[in-house]
Amino acid sequence: MSKEKKEKTEKSEIVAFKVDGDLAAFLDRLPNKSEFIRRAILAQFNMTCPLCTGSGVVPSGIHNHFEHVIEHHSTRPCEKCKTAVAFPLSAEGAVPADKDRLEQFLKGGPLYCSKCYPAVPPCDDCGWHVMMEKVAEHFKKVHSHA
Incomplete structure (x- = not known):
């Protein structure tokens, strides 16, 4: 993705919609309702x-059940070298050098370790780093509009 697209875009349009009282109360408790x-x-x-x-919240029973699973299953092998790579649930706290690599994975792309990521070429269309032997699969999955 180009630097221009990564820059924060100016928001100039306002969109309004009606919600029920419970949802309005939930949204009002958020620190940044618009961003949410x-x-x-x-x-x-x-x-x-x-x-x-899709609700943005889970019942406490689901949270309690899966919290342990998520804590103990937050690694997977690097797509290229198969070294175990830890990944966060969001790229917000990532150091700048790792942010693009982690965002690629979090958006559905392949996960590479910090050593392999720069060695794998980026796709000319989307900027994701994709191994040459997986380019055809990548185009079918990400760029086909069928």
Whole structure:
């Protein structure tokens, strides 16, 4: 992705919609209601969370059950060298050198270790780093609009 697209875009349009009282109260408790709504809408273009089913919250029983699973299953092998790579649930706290690499994985792309990521060439269309032997699969998965 180019630097221009990564820069924060100026928001100039206002969109309004009606919600029930409970949802309005929930949104009012958020530190940044607009950012939460933007993220929720963008998330619907990708995949709905299997835990919260798109609501943004989970019942405490689901939280308690899966908290342990998530804590103990936050690594996977590097796509190239197969070294175990730890990944966070978001790229917000990542050091700048790792942010693009982790965001690629969090958005559905391959996960590489910090050594392999710069050695794998980026896709000319989306900027994701993809091993040469997986380019055809990448184009079918990410760039086909069928």
